[in-house]
Amino acid sequence: MKRSHTVVALAVVGLFFLVPLVWSQDPMMVMEHKEIGPHQRPLVDFNHDKHTATLECIRCHHDYDEHGNNRGGDDSAQSCAGCHNPTARGGKVPLLQAFHGQCKGCHEVMGGQGRKSGPVMCGECHVRK
Numbered sequence: 001m002k003r004s005h006t007v008v009a010l011a012v013v014g015l016f017f018l019v020p021l022v023w024s025q026d027p028m029m030v031m032e033h034k035e036i037g038p039h040q041r042p043l044v045d046f047n048h049d050k051h052t053a054t055l056e057c058i059r060c061h062h063d064y065d066e067h068g069n070n071r072g073g074d075d076s077a078q079s080c081a082g083c084h085n086p087t088a089r090g091g092k093v094p095l096l097q098a099f100h101g102q103c104k105g106c107h108e109v110m111g112g113q114g115r116k117s118g119p120v121m122c123g124e125c126h127v128r129k
């Protein structure tokens with residue numbers, strides 16, 4: 001076999017091992033909402049898949065009707081910033097408070113109930129790398 005053929009054959013075999021390895025890793029969502037302003041803390045890695053494994057979509061992707069009932073909806077892809085203005089006032093929840101309220105709020109509640117939960121300390125979400 002020619003040398004170039006050997007190289008190609010090895011590359012193909014290599015892909016067989018590499019592709020499943022990359023796919024099997026949980027995809028991380030890096031939270032970088034520039035609308036909030038220049039970031040002062042390390043960016044937060046959010047593992048969406050780990051959360052959807054045990055939590056209903058509607059818990060986070062809420063949509064309230066006029067009576068304040070969370071009717072969720074199929075439009076779960078709508079971004080938080082689509083409804084939460086970074087500088088909202090007057091009873092409306094600004095974007096940063098929306099993230100902290102939802103992320104930390106749920107971790108605190110579930111942790112308080114003694115269930116498996118997520119971090120509540122700044123440096124555990126804003127992890128210095």
Ligand code: HEC
Pocket residue numbers: 048051052055056057058059060061076077078079080081
């Ligand atoms: C623990 C909270 C949480 C749960 C549960 C959750 N999501 Fe999300 N999801 C988020 C957050 C936060 C984002 C990022 C939103 C943003 O950037 O404004 C997001 C983003 C998305 C996006 C946009 C993806 C992208 O790459 O921009 C889709 C689609 C989505 N979620 C669908 C779902 C579906 C379907 C479910 C239920 C199976 C679900 N989510 C459950 C929190 C959650």
Ligand code: HEC
Pocket residue numbers: 060061062063064078079080081082083084091092093094097098099100101102103
């Ligand atoms: C379709 C519009 C809409 C979307 C999308 C949306 N919200 Fe909200 N959210 C609201 C409304 C309306 C309220 C009531 C307070 C207000 O008007 O700001 C609210 C309230 C909240 C509150 C206060 C506690 C509660 O649950 O009522 C938090 C925290 C919050 N949102 C976080 C988020 C996060 C995080 C996302 C993205 C995953 C998100 N929201 C997406 C409309 C939305």
Ligand code: HEC
Pocket residue numbers: 044045046047050051054055059060099102103104106107110116117118119124125
């Ligand atoms: C409705 C409840 C809920 C909300 C909202 C929520 N979490 Fe969690 N989080 C959990 C639970 C439950 C776990 C434990 C999951 C596990 O280990 O299986 C967890 C685990 C975590 C962990 C540690 C596990 C890991 O490696 O991913 C991090 C970091 C985290 N959450 C970040 C976030 C961030 C950032 C947000 C907001 C964008 C968020 N969470 C919103 C319930 C929630």
Ligand code: HEC
Pocket residue numbers: 031032033034036038039040041042044096099100103104107118119120121122123124125126
């Ligand atoms: C459960 C996870 C979690 C915890 C705990 C947490 N944060 Fe955050 N924080 C977030 C998320 C998610 C955002 C939104 C980041 C984005 O999308 O740009 C954010 C944004 C911020 C921002 C605005 C962006 C920046 O980097 O300047 C500041 C400031 C901040 N957090 C400070 C803190 C401080 C201080 C604490 C502790 C008191 C803390 N956070 C705890 C998840 C968390």
